[in-house]
Amino acid sequence: MTDTPVRLLNLLSLLQTPREWPGSELAERLSVSPRTIRRDIDRLRELGYPVEATLGSVGGYRLVAGTAMPPLLLDDEEAVAIAVGLRAGAGHAIEGIEEASVRALAKLEQVLPTRLRHRVSTLQNATIPLTRGDGATVTPATLTTLAGAVTGHERLRFGYRAGDGTETKRLVEPHRLVSTERRWYLVAYDLGREDWRTFRVDRVSEPLATGARFTPRELPSGDAATYTARSMARAQGELDLDVEFAAPVEFVVARLPAHLVPTPVGPDRCRLRARVADSVEWLALRLAMMDVDFTVHGPLPLITHIRTLTTRLSTSTP
Structure with a gap:
């Protein structure tokens, strides 16, 4: 294989297989000498591919994690x-x-x-x-x-x-x-x-x-x-959301969007006050999905919607 770019691509494709390749096997696969393989490995390193070499009778070459992600062959x-x-x-x-x-x-x-x-x-x-x-x-x-x-x-x-x-x-x-x-x-x-x-x-x-x-x-x-x-x-239109959660602030933060940050009000309670641009229907659904007890202090449309939804669900339970 005398075409160097083609050979380098084929060599790279082999090295991206998660295993260690003996130099002799790579040389046989690509129909070149071990010396050519060593030169090609050096070229890949110059291009940013982190190729690691190990010595010994079972040594060889393998691609390892580097400081940046090089192009992949798929x-x-x-x-x-x-x-x-x-x-x-x-x-x-x-x-x-x-x-x-x-x-x-x-x-x-x-x-x-x-x-x-x-x-x-x-x-x-x-x-x-x-x-x-x-x-x-x-x-x-x-x-x-x-x-x-x-x-x-x-x-x-x-x-x-x-x-x-x-x-x-x-x-x-x-x-x-x-x-x-x-x-x-x-x-x-x-x-x-x-x-x-x-x-x-x-x-x-x-x-x-x-x-x-x-x-x-x-x-x-x-x-x-x-x-x-x-x-x-x-x-x-914005809503002034005011919700108290019966859980530590770390637990609640992990379940909220990044721009919504509650304030601790005790070791196992926190409160969120924020202006949001969501519908009361979506807010009620989002709160119900958080898997934590909560008390809504405002806005009034959200309180009314949650009460109506709670009544509907309780009467629909068999």
């Missing part, structure tokens, strides 16, 4: 498995990994061969995810298109349906994707309105990256997550 089955897993992570409320899943999925699908992209889509279409109660779903294709435009600083066209059903066409400079517990939002500068806007991604249709590059603008009010939270508050 076979067809591995690529399909990772793409499906990333799509699942991007589309479901797995706190903390949705945005990273979208970024990784955009990179992978950009280089995924057509035959493998078809296999991923076929498998995805054959499964039915458990969606949220409001039925708001987002396709991975839409997310990856938006993510690619954000990363590449590329202007984006799409159709958008407002809350009242009005359909419009938008041309924007995408700034950031923001994931909440229930939805995805796109923060972007709307060129038609000459102002910043927050778009619900499940209301975006036919997104198209135009190919026109732009210089990113500075968001006027903090980071994208803060801007999105304020936009949601303006759209939905």
